[in-house]
Amino acid sequence: MSATTLGAGLLAPARPAALWPTGWAAGLAWIGAAAAISLLPDADDLGRTQELAALAAGFGGVILLAAIGASLPGLAPRLARLRQAGPWLILLALALLAWELATAKYEVLPRPFFAAPQSILEVFTDDYARLGESVWRSLLLVGPGYALGALVGFLFGVAMGWSRLVGYWAHPVVRLIGPLPATAWLPIAFFAFTSSRGASTFLIALASFFPVTVLTWSGVSAVSKAYYDVARTMGASPWFLVRKVAVPAAMPSVFVGLFMGLGASFSVLVVAEMMGVKAGLGWYMQWAQGWAAYANMYAALLVMAAMCSGAVTLLFRLRDRLLSWQKGLVRW
Amino acid sequence: MVSGVNGARLEVRGVSHAFALEKRSLPVLQDIDLVAEPGEFVALLGPSGCGKSTLLRLVAGLEPPTEGQLLVDGVPITGTHPSRTIMFQDPTLFPWRTVRGNAQLGPEARGTLAADSKRIDEALRLVGLAGFAEAYPHQLSGGMAQRASLARSLVNQPRILMLDEPLGKLDSLTRLAMQRELVALWERERFTALLVTHDVEEALLLADRVLVLSDRPARIRADIRVETPRPRRRDDAGLVALREEILALLGLAEAA
Numbered sequence: 281m282s283a284t285t286l287g288a289g290l291l292a293p294a295r296p297a298a299l300w301p302t303g304w305a306a307g308l309a310w311i312g313a314a315a316a317i318s319l320l321p322d323a324d325d326l327g328r329t330q331e332l333a334a335l336a337a338g339f340g341g342v343i344l345l346a347a348i349g350a351s352l353p354g355l356a357p358r359l360a361r362l363r364q365a366g367p368w369l370i371l372l373a374l375a376l377l378a379w380e381l382a383t384a385k386y387e388v389l390p391r392p393f394f395a396a397p398q399s400i401l402e403v404f405t406d407d408y409a410r411l412g413e414s415v416w417r418s419l420l421l422v423g424p425g426y427a428l429g430a431l432v433g434f435l436f437g438v439a440m441g442w443s444r445l446v447g448y449w450a451h452p453v454v455r456l457i458g459p460l461p462a463t464a465w466l467p468i469a470f471f472a473f474t475s476s477r478g479a480s481t482f483l484i485a486l487a488s489f490f491p492v493t494v495l496t497w498s499g500v501s502a503v504s505k506a507y508y509d510v511a512r513t514m515g516a517s518p519w520f521l522v523r524k525v526a527v528p529a530a531m532p533s534v535f536v537g538l539f540m541g542l543g544a545s546f547s548v549l550v551v552a553e554m555m556g557v558k559a560g561l562g563w564y565m566q567w568a569q570g571w572a573a574y575a576n577m578y579a580a581l582l583v584m585a586a587m588c589s590g591a592v593t594l595l596f597r598l599r600d601r602l603l604s605w606q607k608g609l610v611r612w
Numbered sequence: 613m614v615s616g617v618n619g620a621r622l623e624v625r626g627v628s629h630a631f632a633l634e635k636r637s638l639p640v641l642q643d644i645d646l647v648a649e650p651g652e653f654v655a656l657l658g659p660s661g662c663g664k665s666t667l668l669r670l671v672a673g674l675e676p677p678t679e680g681q682l683l684v685d686g687v688p689i690t691g692t693h694p695s696r697t698i699m700f701q702d703p704t705l706f707p708w709r710t711v712r713g714n715a716q717l718g719p720e721a722r723g724t725l726a727a728d729s730k731r732i733d734e735a736l737r738l739v740g741l742a743g744f745a746e747a748y749p750h751q752l753s754g755g756m757a758q759r760a761s762l763a764r765s766l767v768n769q770p771r772i773l774m775l776d777e778p779l780g781k782l783d784s785l786t787r788l789a790m791q792r793e794l795v796a797l798w799e800r801e802r803f804t805a806l807l808v809t810h811d812v813e814e815a816l817l818l819a820d821r822v823l824v825l826s827d828r829p830a831r832i833r834a835d836i837r838v839e840t841p842r843p844r845r846r847d848d849a850g851l852v853a854l855r856e857e858i859l860a861l862l863g864l865a866e867a868a
């Protein structure tokens with residue numbers, strides 16, 4: 281508690297209600313970029329140029345409003361976090377401008393491969409239904425698979441770390457099979473399961489299973505014997521030792537496993553969607569590439585990045601909640 | 613609280629203990645014979661590394677002795693039991709539990725949480741941590757962690773309470789207050805107490821008997837009865853004389 285407030289205090293500007301020059305610069309940069317997008321002629325016939333300009337101008341306007349708000353004592357504390365993003369806001373405006381100039385305005389970059397910003401915006405405005413559907417289908421596929429793999433991996437890891445017998449038999453198997461990329465099972469999985477959905481769920485579960493198992497196992501094995509001694513002298517049963525000592529003590533390690541498993545699950549998801557499943561973001565990208573619709577591909581890539589990052593953010597939120605007793609957590 | 617003696621009789625009969633190291637075995641305890649009567653307060657003094665904590669671990673039932681036997685009320689110790697709790701030398705608080713969560717560990721493990729909740733509050737108040745019940749161990753100072761650990765062992769209503777340098781990290785004022793609290797608690801509940809300490813004065817202020825151990829492997833060099841009635845004053849002539857005697861013993865032990 282006190283540690284976090286202290287951390288925020290160190291990062292926040294010394295006088296929150298002071299002028300925010302970076303904010304003014306960022307707002308003006310966005311409006312400048314908007315003007316260039318709107319006023320310079322496109323080299324080719326492109327849609328949504330004016331909409332993109334309006335969007336950029338609107339964004340710039342919001343930043344300018346925030347810059348005004350940052351000078352008001354009442355609003356300043358709430359905008360403290362936005363203030364930290366100031367330099368990034370400027371950089372993003374410049375990047376958008378450079379991208380726009382290099383593609384739409386002067387065609388420095390070969391056009392079909394390098395889509396103009398407004399073309400990607402066009403994908404979002406015109407094809408949002410199919411994109412949204414793809415996200416939903418991807419989540420439906422990855423969610424249950426990841427959850428299943430993580431749950432089984434967690435239970436398996438605890439059993440391996442706790443019981444010498446389970447450890448003895450499971451260790452060589454996990455050691456041999458675990459490091460194999462889950463995608464290597466692809467041909468077998470699609471052959472063994474009648475539905476591509478079942479096969480993909482299995483592969484995604486396998487991908488999250490391994491890291492969660494290994495890290496849970498090592499977390500449980502590393503629990504200090506002194507904790508068990510304390511609990512045992514107070515009359516703890518073996519079941520209590522597992523549930524209330526081994527598992528909580530191993531949680532930091534378990535979360536590392538969950539995080540790694542999430543990454544592995546996403547990578548299997550995309551491959552599975554490209555190879556067999558006829559839905560989801562991976563399939564959308566494959567399809568877009570087939571039609572040389574590169575703007576759609578980039579749009580799907582952006583959405584995928586947001587989806588994966590969102591999932592990791594959720595996981596880290598959960599961790600911050602459950603592991604608030606730890607000091608020095610890495611912020612995501 | 614229950615009046616009369618709650619403590620158990622502890623017998624240590626010809627106990628020797630050795631740890632197996634890489635190639636050789638390290639003898640730590642040698643022929644320890646000791647009887648603590650029910651409700652007796654016994655202090656253990658001895659040089660660092662001589663085997664005091666090891667003796668407590670044997671009494672707690674965390675390890676079986678290499679040789680000899682330990683009995684509680686005539687029954688051999690075969691494992692841990694909540695009637696024999698130990699406050700370890702390291703606080704070993706569970707970092708994922710608050711101070712209160714740590715203090716309630718014993719009742720929670722035995723399923724008596726509801727019945728013991730007043731006792732938990734009382735123990736936290738006794739060690740002066742009532743205001744820190746919701747704090748996590750990493751937010752505590754060394755002395756506070758030690759007091760939290762003391763509270764955790766006190767809530768279990770032990771019949772034998774082992775304290776391994778319980779007040780080692782406290783400043784002298786808190787230490788005095790905690791010594792007084794410990795004696796008051798012991799007089800109220802009359803458990804059998806085994807106190808390991810480095811502080812000769814503390815041993816004399818608190819205990820009925822002071823056992824002075826030799827260097828490793830530990831043997832009992834002296835068994836000194838402290839007859840001075842409580843409340844005791846540290847400048848009491850009898851205690852001062854005993855203190856000189858014990859210091860001489862420890863000095864000899866260091867020279868040997």
Ligand SMILES: Nc1ncnc2c1ncn2[C@@H]1O[C@H](COP(=O)(O)OP(=O)(O)OP(=O)(O)O)[C@@H](O)[C@H]1O
Nearest residue numbers: 631632640659660661662663664665666667701828
């Ligand atoms: N698990 C163990 N394995 C091997 N050796 C051990 C083990 N535990 C203790 N020892 C050894 O036994 C000896 C006695 O240790 P012990 O902790 O009982 O000492 P102590 O009297 O409590 O010392 P101090 O006053 O410094 O706490 C030490 O030399 C230590 O190295």
Ligand SMILES: [Mg+2]
Nearest residue numbers: 664665701776
């Ligand atoms: Mg010790």
